Amino acid sequence: MTPQRKAVLQLFLDRRGEHLSAEDVYDVLRGEKSDIGIATIYRSLELLAELGLLQRVNFDDDRTRYEMYDPTEGGHQHHHLVCKKCGKIIEVSDDLLEPLEKEITKKTGFKIVDHQVKFIGYCKECQESGD
Amino acid sequence: MTPQRKAVLQLFLDRRGEHLSAEDVYDVLRGEKSDIGIATIYRSLELLAELGLLQRVNFDDDRTRYEMYDPTEGGHQHHHLVCKKCGKIIEVSDDLLEPLEKEITKKTGFKIVDHQVKFIGYCKECQESGD
DNA sequence: CTAGTTGCAAATGCTTTGCTTCTGC
DNA sequence: GCAGAAGCAAAGCATTTGCAACTAG
Numbered sequence A, B: 001m002t003p004q005r006k007a008v009l010q011l012f013l014d015r016r017g018e019h020l021s022a023e024d025v026y027d028v029l030r031g032e033k034s035d036i037g038i039a040t041i042y043r044s045l046e047l048l049a050e051l052g053l054l055q056r057v058n059f060d061d062d063r064t065r066y067e068m069y070d071p072t073e074g075g076h077q078h079h080h081l082v083c084k085k086c087g088k089i090i091e092v093s094d095d096l097l098e099p100l101e102k103e104i105t106k107k108t109g110f111k112i113v114d115h116q117v118k119f120i121g122y123c124k125e126c127q128e129s130g131d
Numbered sequence C: 001c002t003a004g005t006t007g008c009a010a011a012t013g014c015t016t017t018g019c020t021t022c023t024g025c
Numbered sequence D: 001g002c003a004g005a006a007g008c009a010a011a012g013c014a015t016t017t018g019c020a021a022c023t024a025g
Helices: A003-014 A022-032 A038-050 A097-108 A124-128 B003-014 B022-032 B038-050 B097-108 B124-128
Strands: A054-057 A065-068 A079-083 A089-092 A111-122 B054-057 B065-068 B079-083 B089-092 B111-122
Touching: A003 A022, A003 A038, A003 A065, A022 A038, A038 A054, A038 A065, A079 B097, A089 B097, A097 A111, A097 B079, A097 B089, A097 B097, B003 B022, B003 B038, B003 B065, B022 B038, B038 B054, B038 B065, B097 B111
Parallel strands: A079 A111, B079 B111
Antiparallel strands: A054 A065, A079 A089, A111 B111, B054 B065, B079 B089
């Protein structure tokens, strides 16, 4: 564990619930500790994701984002609601996906170990402010 | 509708159920009609997706893939099971997601118009051939 | 004719890699 | 002291864009 890796991890701890890209991390750490390279960020993010501390997420903006892994959620993580109008990301907990997974395993014999679920639509605010 | 666009669409019609990247399309059409540029492929794919004829899909291999949109499935499409070992993609129809979406809308007021669902795990064959 | 499309090549933007220097243990 | 890590800059890829030539209607 080097100071650079600690700094990256600490940033995610400080900003639980945010979805940061490598560039985001770079910009913040740049300000604090002037000497960190973008390559190191990429390497740290990959390492932390492999260690299970970070979770990769993707919102179709052509860059990989990461968020803190939350062990209290158990094996299943939350889902993301992506607003088509304002781009806001809303998180919802995972209640009803379990039965769907059980059903799929029963039908196909496929053993599910992870999932990626994203719902696209319009958030409450954007619906109200003139669709 | 130009001959190039027709050719791209025809390829997807001929290969229902496959998930083709721009490069895939390019390689095939290259063989047939020698004169088609990769830029045209990208532009055609985007156009056909906007027209609702193709559906964007993504399997974390760092390239955008497309598949035929199937209107018989109604608004809801099928899900993809991605095998971690052999990379095979299995399709399953959407049975149980509707209640989850209804629940989310009730709880959050978010109006869902589309979703992206992917399950990662191990297919039957890979489980049997020594995990 | 004329707007819209194509092909090519150059440009873009995210991410990875090579390699030398540095550093934690 | 040494294996592993960091920094920098160059390389890699998928995708996009500028632009002149072309083509469908």
